[in-house]
Every structure is written in C-alpha cells, then in structure tokens.
Amino acid sequence: MKQIKVGIIGCGYISRIYITNLKKYPGVELVACADLDVERAQACAEEFGLEKAYTVNEMLADHEIEIVVNLTIPKAHATVCKDALQAGKHVYVEKPLAVTCEEGQEILELASEKGLRVASAPETFLGGGIQTCRKLIDEGEIGTPVSVTGLMLCGGHEHWHPDPEFYYELGGGPMFDMGPYYLTAFVTLLGPIRRVTASAAISYPERTITSEKKYGKKISVEIPTHIAGVIDFESGAVGTLITSFDAMAGTVLPNIEIHGSKGTLLVPDPNYFGGTVKLRRVGSNVWEEIPLTHGYTDNNRGIGVADLARAITEGDDHRAHGDMAYHVLEAMQGFHNASLESKHYLMQSTCRRPAAMPRQNVEIKGVR
Numbered sequence: 033m034k035q036i037k038v039g040i041i042g043c044g045y046i047s048r049i050y051i052t053n054l055k056k057y058p059g060v061e062l063v064a065c066a067d068l069d070v071e072r073a074q075a076c077a078e079e080f081g082l083e084k085a086y087t088v089n090e091m092l093a094d095h096e097i098e099i100v101v102n103l104t105i106p107k108a109h110a111t112v113c114k115d116a117l118q119a120g121k122h123v124y125v126e127k128p129l130a131v132t133c134e135e136g137q138e139i140l141e142l143a144s145e146k147g148l149r150v151a152s153a154p155e156t157f158l159g160g161g162i163q164t165c166r167k168l169i170d171e172g173e174i175g176t177p178v179s180v181t182g183l184m185l186c187g188g189h190e191h192w193h194p195d196p197e198f199y200y201e202l203g204g205g206p207m208f209d210m211g212p213y214y215l216t217a218f219v220t221l222l223g224p225i226r227r228v229t230a231s232a233a234i235s236y237p238e239r240t241i242t243s244e245k246k247y248g249k250k251i252s253v254e255i256p257t258h259i260a261g262v263i264d265f266e267s268g269a270v271g272t273l274i275t276s277f278d279a280m281a282g283t284v285l286p287n288i289e290i291h292g293s294k295g296t297l298l299v300p301d302p303n304y305f306g307g308t309v310k311l312r313r314v315g316s317n318v319w320e321e322i323p324l325t326h327g328y329t330d331n332n333r334g335i336g337v338a339d340l341a342r343a344i345t346e347g348d349d350h351r352a353h354g355d356m357a358y359h360v361l362e363a364m365q366g367f368h369n370a371s372l373e374s375k376h377y378l379m380q381s382t383c384r385r386p387a388a389m390p391r392q393n394v395e396i397k398g399v400r
Contacts, residue, residue: 036341039064039091041112042103043076045194046126046333050101051080053334059341060099066091088112092119098344099124101337106203110135113150117142122344124337127153127212129357131203133365136358143354149344150354154213155336157220158351159305163326163389165290165297166221170388173311174292177222180263180271182214182288182302185279188257194245199277205255206275207232207364213302214273215360217288218263221299222271224359224382226264229375230367232256235278261367266382273367305332326389351386359383 038060040047047065054062064084067073077085084094091097092115100116102109102125110130113123117139129152130136143150156162169177184206190196198204219225235258239251258278263271288299294314300307306329309322328335336352343350359381366377 034345035059035061036098036344037096038062038099038101038337038341039066039086039094039097040101040103041066041088041091041116042105042126043067043069043072044103044105047076047103049331049333050103050337051076051082053332054101054337055080057334057338059345060338064091064094064097088115092116092121098122099337099341102126105198106131106208107198107201109203110139113139114142117146117148117150120146120148122149122151122340124151124340124352125153127357128203128208128364129354129361131208133358133362136361140354140358149340149350150357151336151340151350151352152354152357153333153336153352154216154302155333155339155352156213156302156305157216157386158328158335158339158389159332160324160326160329161300161305161307161309162217162220162302164309164322164324165299166388167325168297168309168311168322169221169290169292173295174290174297175294177267177269177290177292179269179291180218180222180288181286182218182271182273183283183285184210184214184275184287185283185285186277187280187282188239188277190239190241190243190251192243194243196241196243197251200239200251200253200255200257202254205257205259206277207256207259207367210303211259211273211275211364211367212357212360214275214288215363216356217299217302218265218271218273219356219359219383220385221290222265222269223267223385224265225363225379226266227376227378228261228263228363228366229370229377230259230261232259232368232371256368256371259367259371263363305329325391328389349387351389353383353386355381355383356386
C-alpha cells in the first residue's frame with residue numbers, strides 16, 4: 033500500500049496520541065511536526081523520533097507532505113486549514129471544523145476549488161462501539177428509531193487541563209468541545225438533521241483554574257456553558273442533547289440512548305472508540321449486552337487520518353468527511369442561535385451517512 037507522508041501542526045496536549053498511533057497505522061508515514069513555538073516542535077520531534085521539526089510555513093512549503101493534520105486550538109482551525117489547502121495539501125482537522133459556519137464554508141469551498149479533501153475529527157464513530165450500534169440499527173434490531181437522548185455533563189476542564197482557557201472562548205464551551213462527538217454519532221446512526229432549537233446559559237461568568245500549571249488563574253467565560261437542545265432529524269426521529277460544564281457534582285446518566293419501535297439501545301460514550309452496548313427489546317425487562325462486532329476499540333485517534341490516506345490512494349470516499357463535519361458545525365451554531373433568537377433554527381446543509389466500517393479484525397489497509 034502506498035505510504036502517504038503526513039505532517040502535524042500543533043504539538044499540544046492531544047498531539048501525543050495522534051503521533052503515537054500515526055507511527056503505527058499502515059498507509060501513512062508521519063515525517064514532521066510544527067508549532068508556533070518552534071522549541072516545542074523540536075522537543076516533540078526528538079521525543080517521538082520524527083524526521084523534522086518545522087515552523088508552520090516550513091511545513092506548508094514541504095512538497096512531500098500530502099496531508100496536514102491540524103491540531104491547533106479551535107479559533108485557529110480555519111486559518112490553518114485554508115493555508116494548508118492553499119499549499120496543495122489535504123487536511124485532517126481536530127474538532128470542530130471551524131468556529132463559525134462562514135469559516136466552515138470557506139474551508140469546503142477552497143478544498144473543492146483545489147481538488148483536495150477535508151476530513152475532521154471526531155473519528156470515534158469509526159470505533160467498535162458506535163459501529164456495532166450502527167449494525168444493530170441498520171439490521172432492524174430496534175425497529176424504526178423514534179428518539180435519541182444524549183447527555184454530556186461535567187464540571188469543566190479547568191480542573192484538569194493544563195491550558196483550559198480556550199474552552200471558554202469562541203469555539204469552546206461544552207457544545208463545541210463535546211457536541212461534535214455526540215452529533216457525529218447521531219448523524220452516523222440516524223442520518224442528517226432538519227432543524228434544532230435550544231436554551232443556553234453562562235452559569236458561572238468567571239472560572240478559576242485548579243489544575244497545577246496555572247492554579248488560581250481566573251478565566252472570563254465568553255461562551256454558553258450549559259446548552260439543552262432539541263433536534264428534529266430528516267428521518268422523523270426527535271433528539272435531545274444536553275452538554276454542560278456546570279454539573280459540578282457529576283452524574284451517572286447514560287451517554288446516549290436510542291429508542292425504537294422494537295427496542296432501546298444504550299450507545300457507549302462517543303468520546304471513546306469502544307465501550308459497552310446494551311439492547312432491551314420490547315416486552316423484555318432485561319438489558320442484553322451485545323458483543324462488539326467491529327474492531328478499533330482502544331484509543332485509536334488517527335484512524336480517520338489513515339482512512340483519509342487510504343481513500344486518497346484508492347480514489348474512494350473517506351468516512352470522516354468534511355460535509356458531515358460542516359453539518360455538525362451548523363447544528364452546534366444553530367443551537368446557540370436558536371437560544372439567542374427564541375426560535376427553531378432550520379438547517380441549511382445536509383450530508384450523507386459515512387460508509388460503515390468493516391467487521392472486526394480488519395486493519396485500515398483492508399478497509400473498503
């Protein structure tokens with residue numbers, strides 16, 4: 033299989049698992065990393081044995097690199113993606129695709145103009161947990177899906193993240209941080225969204241960092257930190273999604289529950305690749321644990337990059353495609369707009385469901 037050369041821009045917290053995995057996946061050759069802080073890029077390259085540590089401009093000027101993996105903070109996503117596309121490179125970007133729909137459209141339009149591909153996190157929907165659920169739904173095990181509930185409740189990232197400020201800026205908040213995992217899972221399992229509405233609030237206008245690096249620093253909150261949303265899918269199903277950084281005591285509620293005419297499905301946490309799948313059929317009081325039918329159940333971040341490389345080589349569609357990332361971005365912005373304007377937001381975009389993954393124990397090089 034052809035090896036496509038890859039470079040990473042952004043050597044922060046999330047880069048470590050990408051680098052670790054991309055050095056193992058077939059079809060990709062990770063050769064360089066770059067960061068605005070060149071010393072951080074050099075330290076990253078030395079730690080992981082990468083050939084080159086670059087400035088961002090040096091990365092974009094390297095003609096051998098075909099895919100740029102954009103791991104910058106959300107408000108920089110659009111600029112870095114567009115610069116990479118202008119340099120003739122395919123792009124894989126961490127979630128969200130951008131922080132506004134206008135920026136998201138600019139990315140997709142530029143990629144189309146250049147004949148290049150855009151892929152985006154989250155890629156967790158490619159893992160065994162959600163893929164098993166998709167198989168059950170597609171095979172009619174719960175009948176016709178009629179509703180879905182998603183809950184992401186936590187006390188905020190200032191308690192653990194070394195640099196949590198961006199989570200409370202434009203492009204942050206629980207919807208833009210964790211919403212992509214839930215909404216991408218929803219679209220994968222139930223199809224595209226027709227309209228949304230929501231109520232949103234900033235419960236605590238100021239937060240205090242308690243993680244070690246910046247302990248005691250105050251953060252001014254610019255983005256809603258509790259969003260309660262309602263979703264109407266094109267299929268007719270209705271969804272509820274609550275994302276919050278304000279649930280200080282935590283919760284034990286399920287992450288995602290899908291209700292159908294023949295049963296209910298408990299979907300594992302979409303922030304992870306594996307997890308436990310449970311099914312309760314109509315007429316039964318028993319939750320049946322369903323063995324996972326698909327592989328990639330560990331922390332397989334980077335699998336979307338490998339699938340993008342495979343698709344480029346084979347002339348096939350990649351799964352974590354830009355149209356779905358934009359559809360999710362529009363829905364997230366739609367929740368905020370609906371709350372501000374006290375009305376439903378009618379979606380202007382749609383997207384195709386990505387192709388299902390192959391069954392268990394098939395590596396990326398064999399994915400079709």
